[in-house]
Amino acid sequence: MSKPYRLTCALFIFILQLAPFQILASEADSTIKDDHSSHFDYFLNSEKRGERLFKGLTRTPVEWQSCVSCHNINYIDTLNWNPSAKDIAGTFANKSIDEFRSVLMSPLGKKMEKSHKDYSFSDEELGYIKSYLQKLNNSVLYETKPKVNNLILFFFLGALITLALVDLFFTKKIKYKIIPVLIFIFAFGYQIQMLAEGAMALGRKQNYAPIQPIKFSHKIHATDNKIDCRYCHTTVDESKSAGIPHVNLCLNCHLIVREGTNSGKFEINKIHAAIENNTSVEWIRIHQLPDHVFFSHAQHANVGKRDCQECHGVVEEMHVLKQVEDLSMGWCLDCHDKTAVDFRENGYYSESFKELHEQLTSGAIDSVRVTDIGGRECARCHY
Amino acid sequence: MYVSPIREPLVTGNKTYKKITDEISAPIEGKPGKAWYAGITLTVSALLFGLAMMGYTIWNGIGTWGLNKTIGWGWGITNFVWWVGIGHAGTFISAILLLFRQKWRTSINRSAEAMTLFAVMCAGLFPLIHMGRPLLGFFVFPYPNTRGLWVNFNSPLLWDVFAISTYFTVSLLFWYVGLIPDIGTIRDRIKSKFKKWIYGLLSFGWTGSAKHWQRHESISLILAGLAAPLVLSVHSIVSTDFATSVIPGWHTTIFPPYFVAGAIFSGFAMVLTLLIITRKVLNLENYITVGHIESMNKIIIATGSIVGIAYITELFIAWYSGVEYEQYAFLNRATGPYWWAYWIMMTCNVISPQLLWIKKLRRNLVFTFILSIFINIGMWFERFVIIVTSLHRDYLPSSWSMYEPTIVEVGIFIGTLGLFFTCFLLFIRVFPVIAIAEVKSVLKSSGDKKDKSEKH
Amino acid sequence: MKKYWKSLTELKNKENSISDQPMPKGNLEQILDIFDKNENGSKSNRRDFLKLCGYSLAISTVVASCENSVQKAIPYLIKPEEITPGKANYYASSFAKGSDFCSILIKTRVGRPIKIEGNDLSTVTNGGTSSRVQASVLDLYDTSRYKNPLKENEKLLWEELDEFVRKELNRLKNANEEVVLLTSSVYSPSTISVIQKFIAQYPNVKWVQYDSQSYSALIQASKMCFGKAGIADYRFDYADIIVSFDADFLGTWLMPVEYIRQYAKKRKLSDGNTSMSQHIQLESRLSLTGSNADKRIPVKPSEQRLLLAQLYNEILKLAGKDTYTVLNTSGDMQGIAKDLWSHKGKSLVVSGSNDVNVQLIVNAINYELENYGSTLRFEKQLQTSKAIESDMKNLLEDMKAGKVKALLAYGVNPVFDYYKGDEFALALKKIGFTIALDEVPNETTSLMKFVAPDNHYLESWNDFEPKANRYSLMQPGIRPLFNTRQFQSSLLSWIGEDPDYLKFIKAYWEKNFYPMQNTYPNFVTYWNNTLQQGVFEPNLKSVSDTKFNYGGINNILDELAKQPKSKGIELQVYESIAIGDGKMANNPWLQEMPDPISKICWDNYLCISPKLASELMMETGDVVEVNSKVKLPVYVLPGQAYNTVAVAKGYGRQVCGIVGKNVGVNVNSLHNSSVDFIDNVNLIKTGEKYDLAMTQTHHSMEGRAIVREADLEEYKKNPAAGNESHHAYENASIYEKPKFPNHHWGLVVDLNSCVGCGACSIACQAENNVPVVGKKEVIRAHEMSWIRIDRYFSGDEFNPDVSFQPVMCQHCDNAPCENVCPVAATSHSSEGLNQMAYNRCIGTRYCGNNCPYKVRRFNWFDFTKADSIPNNLHDVAEMTIDLKRMVLNPDVTVRAKGVIEKCSLCVQRIQEGKLNAKIKGRKVKDGEIKTACEQACPSGAIIFGDLNDKESKLVKETSSKRNYHLLEEIHTLPSVSYLTKIRNKKMNHS
């Protein structure tokens, strides 16, 4: 696709997405204007009013951006550095209106300062917003809709198969038999493929990139600030788990670095809050092997000298961490088949595997792969 | 056409082609009697009970069976081997007797083959439900998967999977190919439009064209040629479940022939059990004559004697081998806690068939029926003796143990009996129990009308 | 299962969270839970979700591409320095429960203790453990533990309780009323100091020590003979000949862990060494010790005194001293006397009797044999039993008389285990102020008004002096799970001192023990090093004065001679190996551990001799009424002396958690005095039948060469004696022998060292997450143990030879099980291991059938809650609730219903050992990797190693002529081998 063409497309989609908002907004405006008396508001409870305020559906000066334009309510795929509505709701759940106001009106970070400029809300309005946020806090946000598309497709293919078969044997409307046969073969084959893919994906989380409680970006830490992986994942060389850094470790830097370039103070404050309130940070686990698989980081990162990226992808390029590989057994074995064992450096191998070592030194073989020393055997990982 | 002057007629009662068609199709066209309804009620309730017990097993675990750390297989595998054995008669009759040009097979091969299929269905259930994780039973198929794993081609149990499924498929093909002309017959006779449509569909558009018949004959013969070694292979492979192991009493090279003979033995017994009733109830005495029964009885003596010799050979070899474990295993069979099972087996399988040397008994329907039941029981106990009494006292006396079935295991067995008879009862209502076309083709040569036609 | 990120905060919060721990939920709830937002993955996990998916695999895969439930990963807020998630930490500590003592290491993973290992540095227990020690870690997670201080079963705060107790104690002090502190034997120096302080504060307190198994005769006899109260230090490793009169020193008598080590050491036959001790046992019941004896003479309990007197007489005769002609000596005793005399100074006579007169004779015999100073020593007197029986008798009298106004009880359960328990219970009710300081409810504490719950020992600080000058520290492996406080802290706070017991111990050690050494320059380094090592063993003070000065032997012998021979049936009440006095009855591992001799678990039973059984027309499983008091099932025990019966105590607990409650029958009421046996017992057959849970029902080897044995004389002539058939089957296969060029892991079991105690089986259960199945399933032969100890009787039914053989997966190189698995779930590794992939197993049990050793175990039911189907849990011992799941080893998969499992040769330890070697870039050192069974074994009978490492201890053992493989004639080529058992049967005098 050519670049201009893509741009046009993006613009078109953007407008399409904005459209419902604009329609809604204009409607809302007109309602307010037509019905100036407060009896309409009377029917709205405070949560509803808060919602309208938050979404900018009520009279707000045009120059103000509505809250929702930065603090998203719905799940979005891209990274939004600003705290989401739910985040804010959680933070201010037990705070008073005054505190809420002070934060809202007297911005802390640079970015916030820019956008919150000239905001003025009455206490009443702030109360509404707060009660709306309260509601958000209590409700489960980001409801993931079941992916019905697959199911519809599956049933559609089923219907096609039925029709093809019925015609093939009974109705015989189609003159060329090859057509229903082809339809059958294609549809049935596709169904099988869907099932197979679905079955293989069971328990796998390839491309899983959940929203984390703190908007932690590996890109900023590892690439921009050039922090080594092992600075935080301290136990990778000695233990089976690489270790998710304990919260206190974050403070090594964030005692000083109080404000981020992208997210301002909000995200970093969560670390301080966790330490102060003695609450844990509940990260969402991404890379996870089933219980019957034993995987040791020490074996792979320390002994095997594998780079983190070989399994985890280019983490240092990720704002939102994502599982890159499917972590299936076949994937493990592929690597075991290819990877050479470090016979020259590590005394364990050269002393324990004498025969192979001799062959290697005599040049009979050029490398010993993991498979050659039992890397495909069950009890290496399953016990 | 050469007609043996001393052979008795295979079809009696001066039949014409028309009469044959009418009489054999009668059960399909008429309304079932009360006996049939009573029968199917009984068998379906047995089946439902069995299904409930299977569900209970899968839900709660194999612990609901009477097995234990020492005895990993009990009734389940006993029933499996028993049913597979029974499933041997049908294809044996159709295939091997076809190859040997035994014309008397024509009256009994259809129902025997049907019985084979039902028995193999019953048998196939057991390996599945005896698994600890039947939901993962598909692991036994070598399908490509993301784990990169295949199955273990060294395992007799895997050979079983292939053998039983191949056997079932080939038997089904063989049976159905034979059925096509007869379904054509039914299609052309049936009045109800809907049924006509169904039978039309099932008859695959059979017309009776000479070219079709030629191909049909050819394929029947070659399928028979393939099925004959298949029949022998299936029970041989089942026997390797035991023969390739190290357990005394299992670890025996005699097993393959011994199992095959036993299988045909028990299969014929089951055919007799079914047909003696069927011929009576469906008025088919002229097609399944006493002569047929006698012929089958002769096979029973032959195979029964082979089985008997195998039993005695086993004992001899156990003694002659000088292996103390082997010697003990056989001593334990005959005199240990399960002595009664051994002696039931001996009585039913070795002693009772020898009575068939007497012609009068061989031709006596009541005796044959009772004997066939005896043999069925005896053959069940043969497998029980092999499996349970070998396992319960093997190498280390510290692990010796006893086995008692629970109601769950018994219920599953009853369930498979229910399945088997339900299928058979449905079969006799739906398809001709005797191969119409084949009987017609032997009518001239082996019917008792032969003198007349020769004069003609 | 694997919960890596259990945060410390969570552990801190355990007090609250565990107390309102939900009970196992119903099934509907379980299903619903799966769809809940998953917190900490505790109730259900992603796997559960997948299980549900399995049902409608086709549809669900398509519908949602199976949305995985969210798993949290919660890091520490502030990570403790020493904890590395995913790696185990070991803390040196001590196990002490009543008189049971062991120096141990606590293995913890992310702060939770999961396993106990022996402490090699202790010269007392030498790294050995017992089954009870191994199982004790499970008691930490016992649901029945006290979770709060209680006042008449109402929860109250510690401050309130302390306030109340102080007030009450002061009131009684002012009124000068008697207050009794009743404890089990206390051999902790700091605790003694605390108690002394407590008594100093409240002088009206009287301290009484009470042990359920009393050794007061030993203590008193020692005092009477040598003026030294206490129990001598027995040295079985110095004795060439051991004569034991009913002392089950390998099973339950005093310090079995220590004695097994000594005993096995003396009997170890390495190729160079051809001498071993001879052990003669005279007893009525076939005990574990008796079953290991070279010669065993079944005698009635009542006859033992007389026999001892005869022996004494004979020895005096040999010593050329005055003899007592009144005694007609049997031939046996004459022979034994000669043997003893010929090994003067290197012999040992012990008696298990609690009769002072008997122990006096024993002391006299040993003195005549000049054993004091060699096999019997006073430098390191055993201190684990201190209670004097009469103290308890007096206390009961005082209580009945109403003299005692308050009772503080710690670590004792007299209502259950005292023979006058009923009277004690009645008297207890009279006392106005009673306070229990135990960790779990029992029959006694349930009658007490207050409960000040003690910590579990894995949560406590303490120190011990099990033997004089041999100190061992106890340190916690976890913070208290519940709102409990150590006994010592309670006492300290009641005298108004700082309740920090650790501080107290440190101060005590600084004052008393620190000066005893000069290795460490200051107390801090001394303390830290000692704490790390767990033990402190300063130089001994020699005790030279061992003069025998008791003159009353004459009178005793006269008295004995006068006693008429008893005619009736005699009953002996003994402690069982697993359950002991019943304090650990709520431990399902111990309940399911089969008795080494009878192979019965989950019950006590009446052992009866075969001859008596046939006379009374009884067989195993018949229920009899004993003295019209209790009904017991009968077990016909070969080797039980004629006209005697025996029954284990410790069973029939009434106030106990759900595991131990009503298991077996309490037989303490059969006693009418505290003597060793009960005479003229009346047995009435009731006609009822009872199913005993036996793990082995056939007792003969049927003449097969399973346990190969030889006599020492034969062995001396031919080291391969009894093992002649070995190597006859070298090249029996059509295939080449498999080669293992790298590692070839193997195990050897020295049948001559193994005493059959069963510690290995519990260690295995703890290490490998082996499920508990319950009594009903054991009866159905569904037990899951990966290592079992086969016990065979041979020879005479009335006095059989006993052989023990631990059998685990033999890791055959030609494994029959591997061939038959249709899905290749079990295959061989290039390191010689027989691998079992649980997640591939479909459960055909074919491998189990085809295993000639029958070591494969099938998960008959959903024992572990790892199954895919809801509502079918089969958990009799609450082993699947979250609290008890904390004991699971995260390195070992919890197996689901319907899969086969078996010994993996602790492959998780092998892998860990290899990884450590790889990280360090060197070979795996011999002895670096130890299997759980090897590590637990007090006798060192099991040795693991690399068969390719020619220098290893394993290869040295297996190259012995005694080495053989089990069932080697079927050419399975096991990696596990056995060394023949050698018996030292030949009596020197004959």
Next chain:
Amino acid sequence: MRRYISAYFENEENLLRAAKDLKEKQVSIQDVLTPFPIHGLDSILGFKRSNIPTVGFISGAIGCILAFGFQAWAFIVDYPLFIGGKPHFAIPSFIPITFELTVLFASFGMVFAFLIRSKLGPGANNPIHDERITDDRFMIIIDLDEGGNQDEMVKEILAKEEAQEIKVKEIEK
């Protein structure tokens, strides 16, 4: 325009004789429909031997090679496992499955070949000339030449052999 003559016999002997006579007279027999296979008919009609055995052999051979090759590949190349001390290339172990799959493939090959060549199958819609063909009638259908020269001769032969319902049908091409 094609012309047929159809008739049926009640006896296979008559049919055989009639067919033989007709063939000798160079009359083209379109088809013979019988209730059961009649021996000797195919040689009279001049049918070649069926190719079904060849199909069976080929498909069986494919099954055999596939099965053996797959087992050997899986055990030697793709995922070699040490099982029971046996070599990876354990020929005896591969025989049962190889045999079973040979039979399975051969059977399927033949049955499919039979159905396809004979145009039989579920829903196949072949004309049924007489409902009693599958009962007791032996029908013969004879191609007549366009000129009608053979009509009489054919009818005569048929009549001689007691044929019944001799009908002439004309079908547009």
